[in-house]
Amino acid sequence: MANAWKIARKSNAQLPLVIVVALAVVLVLLGKAQSGLFDQARVKMTDWLAPGLEVVRAPIQGFDRWMGSITDIFSVYEENLRLKEENARLRQWRNVAIVMQNRVDRYQSLLHAVPDPKLNAVLARVIGRASRPFVQTLILDAGTRNHAGPGEAVVDARGMIGRIYLSGSRTSWVILLTDPNSRIPVTVAASVGNGGTVQAIMSGDNSPRPTLDLMSHTAMLHAGDQVVSSGDGGLLPYGLPIGTVVPGSGGSWRVALLADAASTQDVEILNYFQAPEKPPAAAELPAEAAGLKPLVPPSPETLATPGPAAGAPTTPPAPVHAAAAIPRPGAPAADAPASRQQAPSAPPDGGTE
Amino acid sequence: MALERVAGHGTALRIVSAAVPFLCGLVFSFFANIPVSLTSGQVPPPLLALVPVYFWCLVRPDLMTPAVTFAIGLAEDVLSGGPPGVWTLAFVLTYVLVARQRDSFASLSGLAAVLGFASAAAICCAVAWCTVAFLALLTQGAHLPPIGPMVSELVITVIFYAPTALLMGWLHRRLVGPLRSDI
Numbered sequence: 179m180a181n182a183w184k185i186a187r188k189s190n191a192q193l194p195l196v197i198v199v200a201l202a203v204v205l206v207l208l209g210k211a212q213s214g215l216f217d218q219a220r221v222k223m224t225d226w227l228a229p230g231l232e233v234v235r236a237p238i239q240g241f242d243r244w245m246g247s248i249t250d251i252f253s254v255y256e257e258n259l260r261l262k263e264e265n266a267r268l269r270q271w272r273n274v275a276i277v278m279q280n281r282v283d284r285y286q287s288l289l290h291a292v293p294d295p296k297l298n299a300v301l302a303r304v305i306g307r308a309s310r311p312f313v314q315t316l317i318l319d320a321g322t323r324n325h326a327g328p329g330e331a332v333v334d335a336r337g338m339i340g341r342i343y344l345s346g347s348r349t350s351w352v353i354l355l356t357d358p359n360s361r362i363p364v365t366v367a368a369s370v371g372n373g374g375t376v377q378a379i380m381s382g383d384n385s386p387r388p389t390l391d392l393m394s395h396t397a398m399l400h401a402g403d404q405v406v407s408s409g410d411g412g413l414l415p416y417g418l419p420i421g422t423v424v425p426g427s428g429g430s431w432r433v434a435l436l437a438d439a440a441s442t443q444d445v446e447i448l449n450y451f452q453a454p455e456k457p458p459a460a461a462e463l464p465a466e467a468a469g470l471k472p473l474v475p476p477s478p479e480t481l482a483t484p485g486p487a488a489g490a491p492t493t494p495p496a497p498v499h500a501a502a503a504i505p506r507p508g509a510p511a512a513d514a515p516a517s518r519q520q521a522p523s524a525p526p527d528g529g530t531e
Numbered sequence: 532m533a534l535e536r537v538a539g540h541g542t543a544l545r546i547v548s549a550a551v552p553f554l555c556g557l558v559f560s561f562f563a564n565i566p567v568s569l570t571s572g573q574v575p576p577p578l579l580a581l582v583p584v585y586f587w588c589l590v591r592p593d594l595m596t597p598a599v600t601f602a603i604g605l606a607e608d609v610l611s612g613g614p615p616g617v618w619t620l621a622f623v624l625t626y627v628l629v630a631r632q633r634d635s636f637a638s639l640s641g642l643a644a645v646l647g648f649a650s651a652a653a654i655c656c657a658v659a660w661c662t663v664a665f666l667a668l669l670t671q672g673a674h675l676p677p678i679g680p681m682v683s684e685l686v687i688t689v690i691f692y693a694p695t696a697l698l699m700g701w702l703h704r705r706l707v708g709p710l711r712s713d714i
Contacts, residue, residue: 195627198597202604202620209608209615210666216609223610224566231567238567306566309575311656311680312613312663317566351612358667358676384677440573 221346224306224317228348231305232319239443297415298449300326304442305349313359314384316340316352316439320447326350329413331448337419337436338407339445350447354439355420356382363410364433366390366403366423377408380420380433387424387432399423405433415450548707552587552594555699556580556603564610575684577691578652580607584622585651586699588629589637591707600626614666621659625651648696649689656685 209215224231250257285291302324306317320326322345332339332352340360344351353360360382365375376397382388392399403423409416419436426432559579568576580603587595604619611618629636629651639647660681667673 195597195623195630198601198623199620199627202601202616202623205605205608205616206614206620206662206666207616209617210669213615215615219609220612227565231565234567307568308564308566308612309568309573309680310611310613311575311659311684312617312676313611315566315612358674381674383674384680389674 217344220351221321221344221349224349224351225321225346228305228319231317232303235303235305242441298325300324300447300449302326302332302350302445302447304445307440311384314354314357314382314439316354316445318342318350318352318445318447319348321346321348321350323347325449326447327449331407331414331418331450332445333418333448334437334442334445336438337421339437339439339442341414342447352445354382355380355388355435356384356386356439358382358384360388362414363408364390364405364420365408365416366399366405368398368400368403376403377410378405380405385432387426387434389426390423390431390433392431399431401425413450415448418448549594551702551706552583552591553599553602555583555587555702556599557606559583559695560603560606560610564607564612575680575687577688578607578618578655578684579688579691579695580604580618581622581625581652581655581688582648582692582695583699584626585629585636585648586696586703587707588626589633590703592630592633594707595626597623597626614663617659617662617666620662621655624658625655628654644696645689645692648692649685652685652688652692656681656688 286293300320302318302320304316305319308315308317316332316339318326318332326342327345328342330342332342338355340352340354340357341362342350343353355362358381360380362380364378364380366378368374368376376399377393378397379391379393380388381391390399390405401422401424405420405423407414407416407418407420421433421435424432424434557580559582563576563579568574584595584600584603588600600622601619604622607618607622608615636647636651660676660678663676667675
């Protein structure tokens with residue numbers, strides 16, 4: 179016992195250091211090539227931990243609230259005044275939104291517009307948070323048995339939080355928008371000028387405000403511009419509210435997120451998948467439909483068989499697919515509430531009561 | 532007969548005691564990576580698994596071998612959710628550097644011992660950051676990882692070193708130390 183702290187001099191390492199270091203380097207490179215190397219182990223662990231996490235969630239949430247109340251108690255009066263003012267302003271916006279919604283409904287009925295594709299949503303609860311230097315994630319209590327799968331968007335009442343990147347049977351891991359590995363295409367709707375839109379890539383860098391990389395170097399942004407998901411790539415629906423543009427350092431632009439992943443408790447997982455858009459058939463092209471000469475010469479088989487009279491389409495026009503009715507990134511912002519109608523917990527900005 | 536039973540019991544205890552550093556690394560890694568935060572994710576969890584690596588690398592390198600360090604780093608990688616292999620490489624390289632300077636680190640006491648661990652943890656965090664930065668360079672359009680969260684993790688780890696080292700000192704005296712015979 180007296181010599182318990184005596185330092186050992188004999189080291190019988192089973193593997194030489196060089197081999198272990200080489201193995202570690204190989205593991206890093208292998209992990210780069212096969213990014214899902216540990217994924218199964220991770221989701222199995224969280225599936226196994228899920229009951230325990232749900233048990234400890236309530237006291238930790240209570241502790242969080244208690245800690246927050248200590249600081250909030252000193253600013254209750256000012257906070258109350260601010261909320262009253264904000265509530266009055268939001269009621270005005272609610273009236274505007276109702277008027278706009280009625281107008282959009284009327285236009286849609288006049289144009290016989292095809293409604294946006296429906297978004298199925300799964301309600302989930304946050305049972306874990308991990309904020310490490312290289313990963314920021316939430317763990318939800320919904321998995322594949324709740325029809326939640328990788329790639330699906332996760333939103334709370336205020337806006338988008340992130341995407342699912344791992345799904346176990348009972349739990350899912352969410353990669354936050356602030357995570358360094360998060361990159362999603364967004365549309366920036368100008369708040370001033372002629373109301374144009376700008377396409378950009380929003381990248382997380384572990385700071386609370388992700389960066390914006392503009393697709394066009396000549397595009398102009400302004401502080402306060404609205405950022406929504408662009409829907410490019412077909413993985414995320416168009417129009418999910420994300421945040422507003424704020425100036426960053428060195429002339430860059432960042433996004434102040436609407437959602438607060440640090441405090442949110444209940445979220446929705448949007449089950450959305452849009453098939454890649456297929457090019458229209460030749461008979462559906464405007465030139466063909468107008469009876470103009472096609473640019474591509476017809477095949478010999480077509481020439482050999484006598485066809486119908488010019489101008490008459492050989493096949494009836496195909497019905498418009500629901501996916502084709504998704505508003506394009508350049509569409510006016512008034513289309514957004516129609517797509518949000520499918521997500522009950524994501525009301526229009528002016529609809530807060 | 533009784534002597535044989537005692538001898539067998541002693542062998543089992545010796546095996547258990549030899550596994551204590553490894554089990555400590557696994558348990559600390561598990562607890563540090565439980566996805567529960569009392570600070571709503573504002574403060575990163577400490578790198579608790581590094582403490583047994585550092586501690587037993589100095590005190591009992593015959594038990595904290597490079598292979599054990601590799602396994603603890605692997606557990607940290609699996610449990611932390613980060614890029615695979617980053618913490619494994621960081622732990623192993625830190626082990627190499629600490630093992631090379633064992634006499635210097637082991638002679639420290641009090642606040643100097645904490646500073647000694649802080650330097651080892653800084654090396655570990657720097658290796659991890661450089662590895663992730665290297666991986667980011669291989670990815671088109673990726674940004675370099677920010678340094679701020681890594682510094683926060685380093686500070687939290689150093690803060691947690693003293694109580695964790697006390698716990699391991701107790702475990703060492705109770706389980707590992709008395710059963711040494713090959714020093």
